Structures are given as C-alpha cells and as structure tokens.
Amino acid sequence: MSKKTLYLECYSGISGDMVTAALLDLGADEAVLRKALASLPLDGFSIKISHVKKSGLDACDFDVVLDAAHENHDHDMTYLYGDYHEHTHEHHHDHEEHHADAPHGHDHNAHHHEHRGLHEILDILNRAELTDRARATAVRIFTILGKAEAKAHGATLETVHFHEIGAxxxxxxxxxAAVCLDNLGIDEVIIPALYEGTGTVRCAHGILPIPVPAVANIAAAEHLTLHITHAHGEYVTPTGAAIAAAVRTSETLPSAFTVEKIGLGAGKREQELPGFVRAMLICPTSGFHTAQDTICKLETNLDDCTGEALGYVMERLLAAGARDVYYTPIQMKKNRPAFLLSVLCLQEDIPAMEQIIFAETTTIGIRRTEMARSILTRRLRTVQTPLGCAQVKECALPCEDSGTPETRCYPEYESLRELCRANGCSYQDALRTVLKELVI
Structure with missing residues (x-):
C-alpha cells in the first residue's frame, strides 16, 4: 500500500488554525473532529467552520470562539496584540457553529486567570477521547512548543507557565490539527520552508522582534528552514512552527509528482501577504526517491592569504548559511602555491556570501556557477541510546521499481560530540553505540 504524502505550502506563514482549516478543506472528517474536541475537558469555547475569500480564492476557515470569561486572557489575538480583536474576512458563507459539550462541571469563570504548564495540558489530552496516534502527535507539538517557551523565558519544561501553551x-x-492529520491517514509530511515577515510585534511580554523568540527557538532546535520575506508583520506563529516541526518528515519535494487533492486554509489577520496554508496530497511519478534543485558555486583563487584568514572566512561563510565551504591546493602563475576557495550556497544567499569573501580575503574577483543537483529524500529523527538521545539523518536510496527503497542512517556529528562530552567517551565509542541502536 502506497504512503499518503502531504505537502504543506507555507508561502504566507503558518498557524494552528490555518493548518486545521487546510486539512478540513482537504477532506478531514468534520464530525470526527467535532467529537474529539467536544471530549476535551475544557469549557468556554465553540468552533466555527466556514468558507471565506482570501485574495479572491475560496478557502476554509477554522475559528475557535471563546466566551467572555476566556476571551480577554486566552485568545491568540489578545496575547499578541493587546486589545486587538478584529477578526475580519471577506464574504463569509455557509457558516456552521458547534458549541463544545460541557459535561465536565467546570465553572466558566473559575480558571480564566490560570497559566497552564505542560503537565496540565498533557492531563487534558489524556482525558480526551483521541486516538493513540492523534494524542501522540498533539503531545509532541506541545512538547516542542514548551521547550521553546522555556528557553525563551529561562525556565525548564517542567516549570514554565505561559499564556500561549495554556490558552x-x-x-x-x-x-x-493532530486529529485531522490522523483522520486523513497521513504518513509523510513535506514542508520545504516557513515564510516569515519582518518587524516587531507587541505581546504580553512587551515588544518582540519577528520571528518571535519561541518561533526562532523552534526553528533552531528542530532544524526548520525559515525564509524571511519583505512583508511587514508576523506570519509564523509559535503554534504553527511547533506543528510544522512535529509533523514534518522531509523538507524536500520529489522531482516530479501528481496532485491528488488540494485544501486551502485561511488565516485571520489581514496583512500584506494573503495568509493561508495550502495542503496538497501528492504522489511521486517515479520510483526514485530524489528531488532536484539548483545550487550555486562561488570560486576564487587565493595566493596571498594567511591560514588564519582562510580559517576565519570559512567560519563566517558557514555561519551565514553556506551549504559547504572547502579549499583545494592549486598552482598559480609565477609558480605560486595557492588555494581555490569554493562555496556552495543558494542563489538568494550569493550577495551575503560575496560580501564576506571580499571583506575577509584579498581577492578582487569571484566566479559564479549555477548547477543542478539531485537530492536524496531525508529526514532527521531521534534515537534513544545507552549514552542518551542522538539525532540521525535518515536517507532513502533511489529504487527503480515500486518496491520499498533502501534506507540508510547517518548519525549527526554535533549530536555525537555532545554524547562524547556528556559521557566522557571517545567519538568512535559513541558512533558504535548509536549505530547499534539504528534499525535500517
């Protein structure tokens, strides 16, 4: 049976309601979702599912409507923008409203000042009527979000209490989002990049830069690719980033695929970019588990730079986003020994790379070459070992037929280095330990 592959296109950001709306538009069972949400031991909310117009396109809208007791303390718009309450869409139609059942005996006014921690939220999920897979997905999303918020506030995962995760x-x-993904039976989720805006945002803690700290922390910890646009405003919310990090299995699209179905989920904010997530069920058109893109190579010959300068420029280039930097010994005119500096980078990073090379070396010219490349489908996953958790890169090798592709796993160097430091063991010992735990 072939795997169901979901491609989430996040060219104008991502948020929790946008993802859920896109999945509903893709065909997730609304009745299943309503039943799952009604089982949450929470009061004071209802949901509205409707269709709206965004940039002239028909899109699904998923809205969590809070009652007066919760609105001023829990709602996402208030959390981010103080007294901002405008939730406007153009041309709403076919609205449906569902009030969550309230058999739990909660006083709607009793807990509106409560800042929940992860322990309280996991208890809520454990008491809800969810499938094991949906519950596990939700727990992973909340854990990723909790770690990011804890880091931002100098707390721990066990002690952090904050608005966003408790809202x-x-x-x-x-x-x-977890229920809809489970209901659709999604096996693989491809998210190449999250597109974010610029500027600042006013939240409960003051004025924060965009991306907000929680989003930046999630991107760093989970290796998400962020693409900063020229649009002003926040387009990637902490909840959206956490969902992307939790469900993504790859950031690389197959070189060719067919689209089986499309869902469009609308966002609430009216900003420069339209604000929606497009979800596509796709099917690769060949048995090769590779993708193709283009990458640029910058080169320059250096015969009068010191070894210290060459080492430093390599560090700066890698820190600025170069995919790879390397030196090749060469012989130049007048029998001078020299080095060929080669930098692999994305096309949009060329100006930054060239500025560093010109500033840090003695070169007066840089050559450019654009090259096509094939990339194996890969994903990062965490492996539990006797030495601790280690990250490994899992790659699927090309296969000519429709059979199961061969999979290879490669432990990440930085992860192995941390295991060595934490356990006082050699790199080779750490490598052998991790390799023993891999099931290929």
Missing part, C-alpha cells in the same frame, strides 16, 4: 484556543488548535 484554550491554542489547545483546541493543536488538538484539531
């Missing part, structure tokens, strides 16, 4: 609408958004 009723955030709990509903994340649970809804």
């Amino acid at each position: 009723v609408d955030s709990i509903v958004d994340i649970t809804a």
Whole structure:
C-alpha cells in the first residue's frame, strides 16, 4: 500500500488554525473532529467552520470562539496584540457553529486567570477521547512548543507557565490539527520552508522582534528552514512552527509528482501577504526517491592569504548559511602555491556570501556557477541510546521499481560530540553505540 504524502505550502506563514482549516478543506472528517474536541475537558469555547475569500480564492476557515470569561486572557489575538480583536474576512458563507459539550462541571469563570504548564495540558489530552496516534502527535507539538517557551523565558519544561501553551484556543488548535492529520491517514509530511515577515510585534511580554523568540527557538532546535520575506508583520506563529516541526518528515519535494487533492486554509489577520496554508496530497511519478534543485558555486583563487584568514572566512561563510565551504591546493602563475576557495550556497544567499569573501580575503574577483543537483529524500529523527538521545539523518536510496527503497542512517556529528562530552567517551565509542541502536 502506497504512503499518503502531504505537502504543506507555507508561502504566507503558518498557524494552528490555518493548518486545521487546510486539512478540513482537504477532506478531514468534520464530525470526527467535532467529537474529539467536544471530549476535551475544557469549557468556554465553540468552533466555527466556514468558507471565506482570501485574495479572491475560496478557502476554509477554522475559528475557535471563546466566551467572555476566556476571551480577554486566552485568545491568540489578545496575547499578541493587546486589545486587538478584529477578526475580519471577506464574504463569509455557509457558516456552521458547534458549541463544545460541557459535561465536565467546570465553572466558566473559575480558571480564566490560570497559566497552564505542560503537565496540565498533557492531563487534558489524556482525558480526551483521541486516538493513540492523534494524542501522540498533539503531545509532541506541545512538547516542542514548551521547550521553546522555556528557553525563551529561562525556565525548564517542567516549570514554565505561559499564556500561549495554556490558552484554550491554542489547545483546541493543536488538538484539531493532530486529529485531522490522523483522520486523513497521513504518513509523510513535506514542508520545504516557513515564510516569515519582518518587524516587531507587541505581546504580553512587551515588544518582540519577528520571528518571535519561541518561533526562532523552534526553528533552531528542530532544524526548520525559515525564509524571511519583505512583508511587514508576523506570519509564523509559535503554534504553527511547533506543528510544522512535529509533523514534518522531509523538507524536500520529489522531482516530479501528481496532485491528488488540494485544501486551502485561511488565516485571520489581514496583512500584506494573503495568509493561508495550502495542503496538497501528492504522489511521486517515479520510483526514485530524489528531488532536484539548483545550487550555486562561488570560486576564487587565493595566493596571498594567511591560514588564519582562510580559517576565519570559512567560519563566517558557514555561519551565514553556506551549504559547504572547502579549499583545494592549486598552482598559480609565477609558480605560486595557492588555494581555490569554493562555496556552495543558494542563489538568494550569493550577495551575503560575496560580501564576506571580499571583506575577509584579498581577492578582487569571484566566479559564479549555477548547477543542478539531485537530492536524496531525508529526514532527521531521534534515537534513544545507552549514552542518551542522538539525532540521525535518515536517507532513502533511489529504487527503480515500486518496491520499498533502501534506507540508510547517518548519525549527526554535533549530536555525537555532545554524547562524547556528556559521557566522557571517545567519538568512535559513541558512533558504535548509536549505530547499534539504528534499525535500517
């Protein structure tokens, strides 16, 4: 049986409600979602599922509506923008409203000042009527979000208490996304990049830069690719980033594929970019598990730079986003021994790379070459070992037929280095230990 592959296109950001709306538009069972959300031991919310117009396109809208007791303390718009309450869409039609059942005996006014921690949220999920897979997905999303918020506030995962993860609408958004993914039977999720805006945002803690700290922390910890656009405003929310990090299995699209179905999920904010997530069920058109793109190579010959300068420029280039930097010994005119500096980077990074090379070396010219490349489908996953957790890169080798492709795993160097430091063992010992735990 072939795997169901979901491609989430996030060219104008990502948020929890946008993901859920896109999945509903893709065909997730609304009745299943309503039943799951009604089982949450939470009061004070209802959901609205409708269709709206965004940039002239018909899109699904998923809205968590809070009652007066929760609105001023939990709602995402208030959390981010103080007294901003405008939730406008153009041309709403076919609205449906569902009020969550309230058999739990909660006083709607009793907990509106509560800042929930991860322990309380996991208890909520454990008490809800969710499938094991949906619950596990929701737990992973909340854990990723919790770690990011803990880092931002100098707390620990066990002690952090904050608005976003404890907000009723955030709990509903994340649970809804997990339920819809499970209901659609998604096996693989491809998210190449998250597109974010620029500027600052006012939140409960003051003025923060965009991407906000929680989003930046998630991107760093989970190796998400961020693409900063010229649009002003916040397009990637912490909830959206956490969902992307939790469900993504690859950032590389197959070189060719067919689209089986499309879902469009609308966002609430009216900003420069339209604000929606497009979800596509895709099917690769060949048995090769590779993708193709283009990459640029910058080169320059250096015969009068010191070894210290060459080492430093390599560090700066890699820190600025170069995919690879290397030196090749060469012989130049007048029998001078020299080095060929080669830098692999994306086309949009060329100006930054060239600025560093000109500033840090003695070169007066840089050559450019654009090259096509094939990339194996890969994903990062965590492996539990006797020495601790280690990250490994899992790659699928090309196969000519429709059979199961061969998979290879490569331990990540930085992860192995941390195991060595934590356990006082050699690199080779750490490598052998991790390789023993890999099931290929």
